Amino acid sequence: MSQSQPSCFESGSLSLLLSVTLLLAPAISFAATTEDVYKDTCAICHGVDGAGQTARGKRFKLKDLRSAEIQKLTDAQLLDIIAKGKGKDMPGYEQEFGPDGVKAQVAHLRELAKKK
Numbered sequence: 373m374s375q376s377q378p379s380c381f382e383s384g385s386l387s388l389l390l391s392v393t394l395l396l397a398p399a400i401s402f403a404a405t406t407e408d409v410y411k412d413t414c415a416i417c418h419g420v421d422g423a424g425q426t427a428r429g430k431r432f433k434l435k436d437l438r439s440a441e442i443q444k445l446t447d448a449q450l451l452d453i454i455a456k457g458k459g460k461d462m463p464g465y466e467q468e469f470g471p472d473g474v475k476a477q478v479a480h481l482r483e484l485a486k487k488k
């Protein structure tokens with residue numbers, strides 16, 4: 373004969389739901405400013421659209437971040453570049469953004485490519 377679920381199961385899933393909500397809350401509020409962070413931080417070199425057509429971008433001969441060549445990099449590779457920097461002219465942003473912030477910028481680069 374089947375018994376009804378013990379009540380601790382229900383309260384367990386409720387607190388799981390609550391903690392998931394709490395975990396997501398900061399991520400959602402951060403996502404709203406990912407574009408601003410990109411504009412404030414990256415666009416000075418890479419341009420708002422990612423094309424790299426800025427004074428610094430031209431000086432550094434930056435590749436278009438939306439190009440197939442850059443977009444074919446895996447998320448892990450992009451994550452690494454943004455976290456640690458690249459070459460002598462691009463600084464890393466791991467400290468400033470934290471892991472979630474760096475991830476959000478990878479997602480933003482994918483979005484830029486879609487808008488092209």
Ligand code: HEC
Nearest residue numbers: 413414417432435442450453454458459460461462465477
């Ligand atoms: C001070 C200028 C500068 C800023 C600011 C900057 N970058 Fe870069 N970025 C560069 C340079 C220069 C390279 C190319 C480095 C090389 O290949 O030696 C580069 C390369 C990259 C690459 C790899 C593409 C390639 O050509 O190999 C990605 C992705 C990237 N940057 C993303 C970002 C993001 C996202 C930000 C903001 C969080 C950012 N960059 C901020 C200068 C900058």
